[in-house]
Amino acid sequence: MKIRVLGAGCKNCAQLEQNVFNAAAELGIDADIQKIEDVAEIMKYGVMSTPALVINGKVVAAGRVLNTEEIKRLLTKQ
């Protein structure tokens, strides 16, 4: 599973990344998690509000910090 956290690096973005790591660990998923900080790269996803979460190429949330539970729900849906 490919998970991308989009965000220029403010506190909210770091928090979302941390929550993603927690969610993946709690579910025991071996995921490829990366943070994308480059604006041009972020824009390619059609996202203007960070932090955003991308699972397998699809933007599932933008402009809010999902908590661990919400991320777990999104991950199990895939």
Add this chain to the structure above:
Amino acid sequence: MSALLSHLVRLLVENVFRISINSRLGESLHFFIYDSLKILLLLSFMIFAISYIRSFFPPEKTRQVLSKFGGFTAHLMASLLGIVTPFCSCSSVPLFIGFVEAGIPLGVTFSFLITSPIVNEVALVMLVGLFGLKIALVYVITGVLIGTFGGIIIGKLGLEKYVEEYVYQITTGQREEEKMTWKDRVQFAKANVKDIVKRVWLFILIGIAVGAIIHGYVPENFLTEYAGRGNPLAVFVAVALGIPLYSNAIGTIPVVEALIGKGVAIGTALAFMMAVTALSLPEMIILRKVIKPRLIGIFVSITGVSIVMVGYLFNFIL
């Protein structure tokens, strides 16, 4: 509701602390406890409500709406959407690029960028709590007007060349909007309340404490002489002082409330608050990534001059 709270705090000060409400200490203490409770309660309820509404206006949708309008309407819409569209300051860059890329004129983009910080939700809540609905409304309306006309002026000046070149080269992808259920929206609103209250509570308490001391100890009408209607320079000085104070934006408002009680003119106070929230150094630094210093300078000047004018206007009519 606030009368009941005021009464309860009065009982607390008089019967639990055993300090007369008519003494200076009693008056300061009542002001501090009452204002702290009132502001924090109001802040939690209102940020929740505002955030819930905001979850319906993500920047992606705002961009779509704005690309359909032109002329004055576009500026006014951009300014209004600036109030409800949620974005944290680090989203300013993608937001700016996204707007420009969608063909939204630079002036319209600035209408959005000017109003957005001026009509700050925390400042709005505190104005309702401390000065009542009328002043809060005046604050929102002037914020929208400054954004609308500021953007129109920037648009007329033809400053596209002061946007960093790379902005025009980025292409944004398309995506379908994610569906938010009402539970997601509640979650979004709750997270915002927690985030904002956590970030500002200390500033608010410090601000209220300073306000309380001014309220109880500064002699009546002491400031009228320096910052009252009689001093034509007061608004100008207030705006100049407000710009570097950004980090304490929220704490300055209760101080201002107490100052008004001591004779500072209301227009001067409003101008000060707008300067504190709208013209912040961190925001300039972020915008520097997409626009050149010249345009930042023009943006600051137009916004600054408008705020000063608004200050004088209110001192004149209120």
